[in-house]
Amino acid sequence: MTKLLLSAALALLPPLLAASSSSEDFDYYYLVQQWPGAYCGTKQGCCFPDTGKPAEDFGIHGLWPQYTVCRRDASDAAAADFDIVSATRKRDWPSLSCKNTAMDFWSHEWEKHGTCSGFDQHGYFQQSLARKARHNLTAILPCAGIVPSDGATYHLSSVRDAIREATGFEVTVECNRGASGRRVGQLYQVYLCVARDWSVLINCPEPVNRQCTDKIKFPAF
Numbered sequence: 001m002t003k004l005l006l007s008a009a010l011a012l013l014p015p016l017l018a019a020s021s022s023s024e025d026f027d028y029y030y031l032v033q034q035w036p037g038a039y040c041g042t043k044q045g046c047c048f049p050d051t052g053k054p055a056e057d058f059g060i061h062g063l064w065p066q067y068t069v070c071r072r073d074a075s076d077a078a079a080a081d082f083d084i085v086s087a088t089r090k091r092d093w094p095s096l097s098c099k100n101t102a103m104d105f106w107s108h109e110w111e112k113h114g115t116c117s118g119f120d121q122h123g124y125f126q127q128s129l130a131r132k133a134r135h136n137l138t139a140i141l142p143c144a145g146i147v148p149s150d151g152a153t154y155h156l157s158s159v160r161d162a163i164r165e166a167t168g169f170e171v172t173v174e175c176n177r178g179a180s181g182r183r184v185g186q187l188y189q190v191y192l193c194v195a196r197d198w199s200v201l202i203n204c205p206e207p208v209n210r211q212c213t214d215k216i217k218f219p220a221f
């Protein structure tokens with residue numbers, strides 16, 4: 001009886017109200033990880049002056065809240081009090097850019113995305129690193145026979161399947177083009193989608209494919 005009443009009430013909701021309440025459900029985080037072999041294997045190249053060459057491992061690009069209302073204030077954005085550079089952060093969140101130091105990179109991510117994330121500065125980095133360790137792409141892909149190689153190509157679908165089987169959820173995959181500019185994409189970034197309350201992963205919303213061809217490279221680093 002209660003159920004019936006409830007569904008009758010829902011059916012009467014004006015469409016606008018229904019739409020705005022469902023947009024709340026799509027408030028989530030992207031945890032974006034980049035593959036250094038694909039970042040470096042482009043015309044722009046890469047540099048790592050202050051952290052040394054990173055391991056052949058996915059590195060965090062950033063934790064990006066999606067569609068949250070961002071209230072920045074000057075004290076939030078201040079990066080001057082940046083806390084101790086932990087060894088984990090150096091290893092799992094390295095800068096690959098020739099224009100920025102790792103400190104510049106972290107400050108940028110904190111100022112642009114972290115200040116809107118609901119975490120304080122320490123929490124932003126800690127939670128991102130913990131989440132990365134929990135869903136370790138560098139371990140997941142080789143388990144499915146997807147190993148870094150300059151020769152091999154892989155089906156995009158097998159990359160997606162491997163990550164879905166390991167994490168239980170659909171991710172967004174972004175590709176870029178190699179230095180020779182050939183058409184085949186290379187696996188550049190993987191976006192895990194995390195629920196707004198940070199408790200669980202969720203399926204990433206469409207589009208889940210960014211510039212990937214059906215067959216892609218996973219270049220060695």
Ligand SMILES: *[C@@H]1O[C@H](CO)[C@@H](O)[C@H](O)[C@H]1NC(C)=O
Pocket residue numbers: 057092132133136137138139
């Ligand atoms: C992820 O897995 C790789 C390969 O097994 C390992 O070298 C790396 O330390 C792991 N990363 C984390 C953060 O646990």
